[in-house]
Amino acid sequence: MFKKAEIVFGGAAVLFALLFFILAGNFPGARGHDVGMAFYPRVLSILIIVLSVIVILQGITRKETESESRESLFYTEDKGVQRVVLLILATLIYPYLLQYAGFLILTPVYLGFLMWVIKAGKAKKILFLALLTTVLIYVVFQRLLKIPLPTGLFYN
């Protein structure tokens, strides 16, 4: 799996570099002795493609190590991948909702949810830590450091 993943990564990097290369066609060109806006990104894309090909070739030709043949790329036992997905989803929803409901309300929910997913302990402990952390962060950032935290409609 690992070797395949390296090859996939190399391929993705090639596509990524090609995208940048092609888009640079729209940039203003050289003026006088300045090489222009497209030169540097295009040189980089070529470098990326060359290096990606090397990585792909290395991925194809090298031998799989012992640990790699034993393990899989993603940890599917114990619902590892599910936890990752839940973390990512929660981290997408939480900032989005911050525009509406504000830091003090959403953060304990987010924290509590994640702590439950990661099996951090009993419900009481999770609740306590989630609330305590939220309050501490609020006090330190908003009050002490005067760094504004996302507020919601209620505050406006």
Next chain:
Amino acid sequence: MEAILSGLELLLQPLPLLMLFSGVIGGIVVGALPGLTATMGVAILVPFSFGMEPVPGLLMLLGLYAGAIYGGSVSAILINTPGTPSAAATIIDGTPLFNRGEAGRAIGMATFASVFGGIGSAIFLVTLAPLLSRFALAFSAPEYFSLAVLGITIIGSISSGSLAKGLLSGCIGLIIATIGMDPIQGYTRYTFGTVNLMGGVPFIPALIGLFAVSEAITQFERLVEPIKEEVNLKKLIPSLSDVKRVIRTMLKSTVIGTFVGALPGAGGDIASFVCYNEAKRSSKHPETFGTGEIEGVAAAESGNNASTGGALIPTLSLGVPGDSVTAIIIGALMVQGLRPGPLLFRDHLDIVNALFIGFIAANVFFGIFGLMMAGFLSKLIMISKRSLIPIIMVLAIVGSFAMQNNVFDIFLMLILGIFGYLVRKINVPLGPIVLALILGPMVEENFRKSLVMSYGDYSVFLTRPISAVLLLLALISVVTTLIRERKGKHIPGTE
């Protein structure tokens, strides 16, 4: 002499001293908490420094810097997780020492070594930075270009994974750095119409995402067993025999660490591994390394704290960041109207001296506070590693939001976090990407300026002596890494 006195005058006031102390203590805590790095801590506090006079504001940041690089060792030893990337090498011998019940001895030595390295590098800083700043007058666009190229090349060469992966990672970072306004004319590139990318990919959320969030995702995937043991923190003060055992290594690591720190972009994470490997290689008993050899801890910790003073050398004298923290500090300096370079030493020598003395003091303070706080810190960290990860996620989100008050930055952090998580699985190093984000604009701007200056003559990079030397060093770094790879050896990675 009077310059030193005027520096002391600026330093020995209530506010600067308070800021220095709080910075150090905050730094130790930030460094000890895995997921919060020195860079993040400095980044989050920088806006706070804008409202203050230069000396207290910068002293807070310097205190945090020194404290955090030290603080990472505590969690490295206690919970087998580096509090900051620069403590990764400390785990190799720190964890076995903890398992043997010698956590106190390890933490004590880590503290001692960190103070030693930090003060040693401060001596280099104080003597070399003014000299180098005069040298800076010989630096023009070609030299800055070559210096930036050297920085990225070295990181790509030393990082984990193959040389190709390291350089690929660096180039990907460089091309991402082209997103936004170009450095010469402000023409916006690759922004796909969104205003949020016009300033380029914001560096702090990118860093937080690539390091902290990717680590959090990895920890969610593979749960770690919670630790329940009591920690034995006796014997904190290093014994005389321990000191005798490690003194030569510490001296060497301090020099190496300062030098690595002074290389643009290379910081504590690289320095600690280079020093560790050198200590093991030149030791009469290399087989003990990795089993709980106290010398390993000493090498790594004096190396990483030495890199802090080293990183400040090009920062203050040339305006080129020695590592990611000093990249932010340059920003803080500019906001205060202090331009790094020879003028800084000419017109603001009192401020510079205050910062020098304060930096030395910070290195002493974290030693004292660190030993005093060891008990408290160990309890804090051991509460539950699992609870820490969600808390780190919240801090990451807040930290990413705080810089520009923009929710978009949070999503950027997440995207890069997922990218970092995936890419780590195939041993592609993340360090080069971050460095490329910092140094990228410098590379392109100076490349194009050089060509304009030389009327299109490319040989300018090789005919100017300093530039040629720097590029040659970059080439040497690549070639030696290639040779090492052929032979089958490779430095165990940093990220």
